[in-house]
Amino acid sequence: MLSLFFYKRRKVLVLIILLLISVLFMAFSSSSTGFTVNVKKVFQTIVYPFQYVFSKVWDFFADIFRSITQIRQYRNKLEETQARLQKMSKTYQEIEELKNQIKVLKKALGLKEHLQKKYSQDPVAARVISQDPHNGYLTLILNKGSKQGIKKNMIVVGYFKGRDGVIGRVIETTPFTSKVMPIHDKASNIGAMISRTRVTGIIEGRGRRKLLELTYIPSSETVKKGDLVVTSPESDLFVPGLLIGYVESVKEFQGAFHKKILVKPYIQYNKIEIVFILKKTPSKYVQRLEKNK
Amino acid sequence: MRNYLYRIFVVLVVLIVHNTVFKFFAISGIRPDLPLLITLFVAFKYGSMEGQITGFAAGFGMDIFSGGLFGVGAFTKTLIGFVSGVFRKKIYSENVLIIIVYIFIASFFNGIIFLFMNKIFLPGSVDFWDYIYRILLIEIVYNCLVGVFLFMLFEKLDRVFRRN
Known part of the structure; x- marks a missing residue:
C-alpha cells in the first residue's frame, strides 16, 4: 500500500530529494566548511x-x-x-x-625572467582554460594546480604592452587546476595606493562593470584622472607596488568623507590567455585568519 | 542502462563544450547556458523525471567548475527540468517560435531563481540590477538564438542514437 503510494508519486519524490541535496550543498557552501x-x-x-x-x-x-x-x-x-x-x-x-x-x-x-627578477620569486606560467560556467560569477580556471606548487591566495599577474598588472588571486586548487578570483569580482577587496600621493584605500570589484572602485580615499586628498593605482605596501596578501590601473573618474559629494573614484584596470581579466602565478604565500597573519575561518 | 550512460555522456560533452569552446563565442563575456538548453530539451522530449535528473546532473556539473555558490546550478536546473516536463504536453511543438518562447521563459526563471538563491545563501555575491541588465537580458537573447539550432541538433543526435 505504502509502496504503491510512493510509486505513484515518484516524480515528486525524486524532485524533493534532488532539491534537498542542492539546498544542503548551498547551505554547506555558504557556511564555508571544507x-x-x-x-x-x-x-x-x-x-x-x-x-x-x-x-x-x-x-x-x-x-x-x-x-x-x-x-x-x-x-x-x-x-x-x-x-x-x-x-x-x-x-x-x-x-x-x-x-x-x-x-x-x-x-x-624575457617575461618570466623579468618577473623573477622583480619579485625574487619563480613565477609559474599558466593558461586560462575556462571561465566560470555561471555567467553571474567571474572565476577563471587555470591549467596549473597544487601539483605545480600552486596554493590558495597566491597572486596572479598578467602582462600587457610591456608591463605586468594584477589579475587576481587563487581561491581554490585541485591537483591539476586552480581557480582565480579576478579583481573585478564583487567579492574582491585589495589594499591599494595612489602612486603619486601615497594615499591608501581599498580597490573593490564591481562585477561585470569594466571599472573598479577605489574606496576610503578622504575628500581632502587630491586625486587626478590618470593617477596610477598600485597594490598597497601594507597588504598582507599582495606584493606591494603591482600595477592595478589608472584613475578614470573622481566624484566628490558634498558633506561626504570619501571621494567616489573609479579605476580603469590595466589588464582586462577576460582578454588574457597566459598568466603568471607568483609563488608568494600570504603572511602568517592572513594564514591564521584563513585557518580560524 | 545504455540510455542513462548516453545521457551522462551528452551532459558531460555539453558541460565541456560550455566551459571550453563557448568561451570564444561569448558576447560581453556572456555565454549561452548550454546545460540549461540540454535540460529543457530532455524535459520537453521525455518528461519531468528525465528532465529533473538531467537538470540536476547538468547544474551539478556547472557548480563543480564554479567558484560561486555550490548547488545553485543543480537547484535551478532540477526545478526547471521538472516544471518544463510537467508542461511539455500542453505547449511543446516543433514550431520555432514556440521553442523560442519556451527558452525565453525558462532562461528568465533560471536567472531569477539563481539570483534569489544567491541572495539567501551568499548575500552580496551578485548585484541584483547589474545581473538583470548586464547578464540576464543578454543571456536570455543568446539562449533563444542558440537554443533553436541546438534543439534541432539535439533532435537529430537523438534520432541517430535511437535508430542505432
Missing part, C-alpha cells in the same frame, strides 16, 4: 582528463583556422610591402621596423 570544496575537488579531478583532451582537440582546430587566417593576412601584407618597396624604396624604414619587432619579441621572451 565539505563542498572537497566534493568539487573529487569531481573536478575526475572530469579534468576529458576537459584537457577536449581543450587540446579544440586548440588544434582553432590553431589551424588561425594559421589559415594569418597566412592570408601575411600574404596581403607581403603584397603591400612589395608595392611600397617598388614605389618608395624605403628600405631603411623597414629595417627599423624589423628591429622594433625583434625588440618586442625579445621582451616577450
Whole structure:
C-alpha cells in the first residue's frame, strides 16, 4: 500500500530529494566548511582528463583556422610591402621596423625572467582554460594546480604592452587546476595606493562593470584622472607596488568623507590567455585568519 | 542502462563544450547556458523525471567548475527540468517560435531563481540590477538564438542514437 503510494508519486519524490541535496550543498557552501570544496575537488579531478583532451582537440582546430587566417593576412601584407618597396624604396624604414619587432619579441621572451627578477620569486606560467560556467560569477580556471606548487591566495599577474598588472588571486586548487578570483569580482577587496600621493584605500570589484572602485580615499586628498593605482605596501596578501590601473573618474559629494573614484584596470581579466602565478604565500597573519575561518 | 550512460555522456560533452569552446563565442563575456538548453530539451522530449535528473546532473556539473555558490546550478536546473516536463504536453511543438518562447521563459526563471538563491545563501555575491541588465537580458537573447539550432541538433543526435 505504502509502496504503491510512493510509486505513484515518484516524480515528486525524486524532485524533493534532488532539491534537498542542492539546498544542503548551498547551505554547506555558504557556511564555508571544507565539505563542498572537497566534493568539487573529487569531481573536478575526475572530469579534468576529458576537459584537457577536449581543450587540446579544440586548440588544434582553432590553431589551424588561425594559421589559415594569418597566412592570408601575411600574404596581403607581403603584397603591400612589395608595392611600397617598388614605389618608395624605403628600405631603411623597414629595417627599423624589423628591429622594433625583434625588440618586442625579445621582451616577450624575457617575461618570466623579468618577473623573477622583480619579485625574487619563480613565477609559474599558466593558461586560462575556462571561465566560470555561471555567467553571474567571474572565476577563471587555470591549467596549473597544487601539483605545480600552486596554493590558495597566491597572486596572479598578467602582462600587457610591456608591463605586468594584477589579475587576481587563487581561491581554490585541485591537483591539476586552480581557480582565480579576478579583481573585478564583487567579492574582491585589495589594499591599494595612489602612486603619486601615497594615499591608501581599498580597490573593490564591481562585477561585470569594466571599472573598479577605489574606496576610503578622504575628500581632502587630491586625486587626478590618470593617477596610477598600485597594490598597497601594507597588504598582507599582495606584493606591494603591482600595477592595478589608472584613475578614470573622481566624484566628490558634498558633506561626504570619501571621494567616489573609479579605476580603469590595466589588464582586462577576460582578454588574457597566459598568466603568471607568483609563488608568494600570504603572511602568517592572513594564514591564521584563513585557518580560524 | 545504455540510455542513462548516453545521457551522462551528452551532459558531460555539453558541460565541456560550455566551459571550453563557448568561451570564444561569448558576447560581453556572456555565454549561452548550454546545460540549461540540454535540460529543457530532455524535459520537453521525455518528461519531468528525465528532465529533473538531467537538470540536476547538468547544474551539478556547472557548480563543480564554479567558484560561486555550490548547488545553485543543480537547484535551478532540477526545478526547471521538472516544471518544463510537467508542461511539455500542453505547449511543446516543433514550431520555432514556440521553442523560442519556451527558452525565453525558462532562461528568465533560471536567472531569477539563481539570483534569489544567491541572495539567501551568499548575500552580496551578485548585484541584483547589474545581473538583470548586464547578464540576464543578454543571456536570455543568446539562449533563444542558440537554443533553436541546438534543439534541432539535439533532435537529430537523438534520432541517430535511437535508430542505432
